Amino acid sequence: MLTLLSRLTGIFLVTMTLASAAQSSDSQKSILITGATSGIGRNLAESLAREGHHVYAGARTDAEMAELNTIDNITAVRLDVTKQDQVDEAVQFIEERGTGLYALVNNAGIYDGGAVLDTEIDVLNLVYEVNVEGVLRTTKAFAPMVIESKGRIATTGSIAGTVSGPGFAAYSGSKHYIEAFTDSLAAELEPQGVRVSVIEPGNYQTQIRRSAVKRAMSRVVGDGGVVTSGMEKQFKAMEEVELSYKKPDEVTLAYKHALLADAPLRRYVVVPNAEEQRLTIETKIRELVELNSWGPHSYDNEELVEKLKSALGQ
Structure with a gap:
């Protein structure tokens, strides 16, 4: 009797262990982050890894990859988003590992430029090669795996995609693209079960x-x-x-909501202080007024207020 009880107990424990492992496997998400060696990308990669998710971390050098590979649940991937061969090899690498890909985080980006009349064309091209073409290149390459997972695509934009000024034309222009890219991609992939978001940080430590x-x-x-x-x-x-500046922990929180929440938002403005929030929102309001300032079909003030109330209600 004791022997039978011991066997039944053993079978029960093994069954529970396997069920627990299966549940853990199902809940673990495989997420690729480009530009994961520092700043926002590194902060997000380490946070997701600590929570048990498997992170493919994009890096460009042997030293960066070696460092990332020492972190539990992180697998370094050589990935320069401006090089199609490296993107293709990264796709093949993840496919061969058999983990699938639940989410793509387009985080790699650079700032460069200056005053409009002083900016060289090759500098402008460099910014767009990374911040625009790189995002499109990686998204096109990894989208089939994300679509198969009915997962998420999120991109690091910036409040500079809304707010611009002297010296920011090149960078802000590239982040304006991310706004349009997000809206178009979201509409195109929604029927396939993929949710698309843009995270728009202010000034954080990178x-x-x-x-x-x-x-x-x-x-x-x-x-x-x-x-x-x-x-x-x-x-x-x-x-x-x-x-x-503050470390980008708040940006990571927004990213995790976009990647893991049941109802992710389209846009996340993440700023370290009230001034940056005020500047961003007031810029949008000013643009709304400017858009409504010309032509026979403009709304009057009361109609504009009602439109805003309606949008807030949604």
Whole structure:
């Protein structure tokens, strides 16, 4: 009797263990993050990995990949979003691992540019090569796996996609594209069960500004010039500014809602202070007024207020 009871208990425990493992496997999501070596991408990758999800982390160098591979639940993938061969190889790599792909996070991006009349065409092209073409390239490549999973696609935009000003035309322009890209892709993939979001951060601690200064100094050297002490001071000042910002934990929270919540939002404006929120929303309101300022079909003030109330109600 005791022997039979022991056997039944053993069978029960094994069954429960297998069921638990199956449940854990079903709940674990495989998520690819481009630009996962620092800043927002790294913060998100580590947070998702800690929670038991499997992260494919895009990196460009051997050293970056080796570092990422030391983290539990993270698998480094060599992925420069400007290189089609690396994108294709990353697709093949994930397919061969057999994990499927629940979500794609288009996070890789750069800042560069300057005043409109001073920006060289090759600098503008570089920004769009990464921030626009890179997003489109990776999305086209990995969308079939995400569609099969009925999963999620989320992209790092910016409040600069709404707010622009002196020196920001190239970068803001690339983030304006992400706004249009998100709306179009969301409408196109909704019938296939895929939800699409854009995360629009304000000023958080990343390396995007320091990287821009480094590229500017490299261009000077490439043109036969010399990096001056003034340029070095500029880099140091930029470093101090970036390190003074909050870490992007709030951006990660928004991303996790977009990727994992039952009812994700289309847009997530994530800012570290009330001033950046005010600036973003007031810019949208000003644009609304400007759009309504000309032509015979404009709404009067009361009609505009009713439209806003209706939208808030939805």
